[in-house]
Amino acid sequence: MEWNELAGRVLAGQDLTNDEAHAILDSPDAELLEVLQAAFQVRKRQAGMGVRVHVLQNAKSGACPEDCTFCTQSVQYQTDAAIYPRQSVDDLVEGARQAVKMGAVTYCMVTATRSPSSSDLETMCRAATAIKKNYNIKLCASLGLLNSREAQSLAQAGVDRYNHNLETSASHFPQVCSTHSFGDRVATVKAARGAGMEACCGGIMGMGESPKDRIDLAFTLRELDVESIPINFLDPRPGTPMASVERVSPRDALRTLALVRLANPKAIDIRLAGGREIVLGPLQPLALFAANSIFTNGYLTTSGQGPSADLSMIRAAGFEAEVLEN
């Protein structure tokens, strides 16, 4: 494969083909930097050398009734994840203040729920209104499955973006979860978009999926025209059914990020999410050549390397964290 020519075709507006997607995932180690360079050309046009830093707020942890087999927050598995009820409006606003202090451009409030209760929704809407009044920050919510009415309420309260990951391909999804379907997830993404919110929607790599599953996910995200794509790498957690799954290799993680970037050239954010430190190891800075966004300060139930190390990594690799005036 001529990687530079592939980048040129994508930059000219051609969709990545199935054969090209497979070639990326099958590329030899000796061509890894060329594959990343192809992804970087698209990343650079879309986001320059900027890195968008996002902060997650675990607004209700654990005791989720769903059975997602990778997740420590499912009530169905014995894990060491914290369990606590939904936080108050004041807690959520304080979380936003801290996120602003860390230099975040997006603050995402997350609850471990199948879908929001009416009181969850009311609290999130009140928090959103207060946060938007006080801070210049993009606001995201991730509350599980959503219908159109609930999506409208969040959008009207000031939530800019709704997160609901597809997690994996449609055909692999039943191996990952049985309590809701891939179609339920797609419907939620569409409800969020229909209400005027941006869609934040990605997945988790390393759950026993095939290369074809990764490609199907990347292409489904393209069909949905998703604005923001978080890519997690499974760090198998004790107590979950996926506890003994093998981690993705760092080089395959980089190939996967290049695939997602080249398949979704118009996405505003391709984000390095959970598992990036443990899976990418010393290759982590290279991932910024495909991705233009990171979560800092941890991933709901696991910690990361922290904002200070993240900012040092961004600068050392020649990138620049984007900032908002507050």
Ligand code: SF4
């Ligand atoms: S719905 Fe979310 S919080 Fe609940 S088990 Fe699945 S991934 Fe975990």
